Amino acid sequence: MSPSPTRVLVLNSGSSSVKYQLLDMRDSSRLAVGLVERIGEQTSRLKHTCLGSGDTREAVGPIADHEAALKAVAEELGRDGLGLDSPELAAIGHRVVHGGMFFTEPTVIDDAVLAEIERLIPVAPLHNPANLTGIRTAQALRPDLPQVAVFDTAFHTTMPESAARYAIDPRIADRYRIRRYGFHGTSHAYVSRATARLLGKTPEEVNVIVLHLGNGASASAVQGGRCVDTSMGLTPLEGLVMGTRSGDLDPAVIFHLARVGGMSMDEIDTLLNKRSGLFGLCGDNDMREIRRRIDEGDAAAQLAFDIYVHRLKKYIGAYCAVLGRVDAVAFTAGVGENAAPVREAAVAGLEGLGLAVDPGLNAVRGDEPRLISPAGARVAVAVVPTDEELEIATQTYALVGTGSAPVGNNS
Ligand code: AMP
Secondary structure, rough: OOOOEEHHHHHHHHHOEEEEEEEOOOEEEEEEEEEEEOOOOOOOOEEEEEEEOEEEEEEEEEOOOEEEEEEHHHHHHHHHOOOOEEEEEOEEEEOOOOOOOOOOOOOOOOOOHHHHHHHOHHHHOOOOOHHHHHHHHHHHHHHOOOOEEOOHHHHHHHHHHHHHHHOOOHHHHOOOOOOOOOOHHHHHHHHHHHHHHHHOOOOHOOOOEEEEEOOOEEEEEEEEEEEEOOOOOOOOOOOOOOOOOOOOOOOHHHHHHHOOOOOHHHHHHHHHHOOHHHHHHOOOOOHHHHHHHHHHHOOHHHHHHHHHHHHHHHHHOOOHHHHOOOEEEEEHHHHHHHHHHHHHHHHHHHHHHOOOOOHHHHOOOOOOOOOOOOOOOOOEEEEEEOOOOHHHHHHHHHHHHHHOOOOOOOO
16 A cells, blocks of 8 residues: 655745745655746746755746746656655645635635635735636646645634724625735744744643734734734735835825825725835835845935834734733744844833843844743743745645545635
8 A cells, every 4th residue: 555645735826926835744844945936927937946955946938827837846846756746745735815704724625615716806806816826727737636725814714803894884894895804824823823832832821912024014913822803904905014015094095195196096006005115115125125224324214114113013012902911922924033123123112011022032043933032021022933834734734634624614
């Protein structure tokens, strides 16, 4: 009898990119990682690394669409003896951005699931179509293999109605499916559990504020392992100041820009999603560059940093109030894991809430979860590197490994 397959391929299909990782779930090790960028352009780029040999290959040239991109990925994996036709491949796990209220758990994909992801396109017009293309292409390559959707929204479906509902006429909200869904859920789930582990506790025993600060950024309040509030809303635009997104603003700004500024809805959408946040404020969305400019005395970069940190601090305070008792605040993603000045500034002055950062610990760099609060602090402040691919692979493997793969809504 051949041994049961233990590998999971994780695919994260964006509008013009595909990121992938192949993991062996016996020890959660990476076998290969890679990225296809600028799909549909003349200068598409595929970068593939085989972790076993340490080989990295890079190719630049036209890759017309997602189908061609996945075929190129399959070819690269094949060259390393890790091809999609391998009997050791157990499943493909797909990141799907929007699962609405329907998908509360990872789900084995069938036609009904595809139809529901499609039905959610109006609330995720940028993301769900790309995710669907990735799934359909992978299905065509390996029709016999289980494909699992892991939803960015699923972790947030436990929010109470008081946090998830906007204060508008519920008949209108329900008709257009308007509510707070939240995103980055895979990361919030992974980091809140890893933070509990760091404290030597179970997720059920702790209340954690997770600050996922990447190019997109979101905060969540996690009570005993369940999300009770999060900063992103109907779309990823709400909440924290981000790389290029404004986060919270008075909704009347939009009416004002339309009526007084004569801007179209598409122009306002682009302004708030692509030309705002740190980039809109100072022309840079990379925190490294902003810190460099601040060191040179650049006033616009300093103001952008201050606005970013002020918003972050407001959410920390708000989620202290939502949770009542906070055991830990965890920083994660590109900025959260790497930018010590952001962590220091976000917590500065919050001693009254039991929050403080030890400057020496905060300056230490590393890949492991670690505490940066002073010894004996009432609230632990931690840096907890996120690993969305591992979380997707773990959830995928748990589903296909048990043989009890549910389809559709499991709630
Ligand atoms: P992510 O979306 O999680 O990949 O995060 C990307 C962002 O992380 C970049 O836009 C940078 O602003 C930020 N970042 C990455 N490395 C560093 C670093 N060493 N210091 C400060 N910010 C960083």
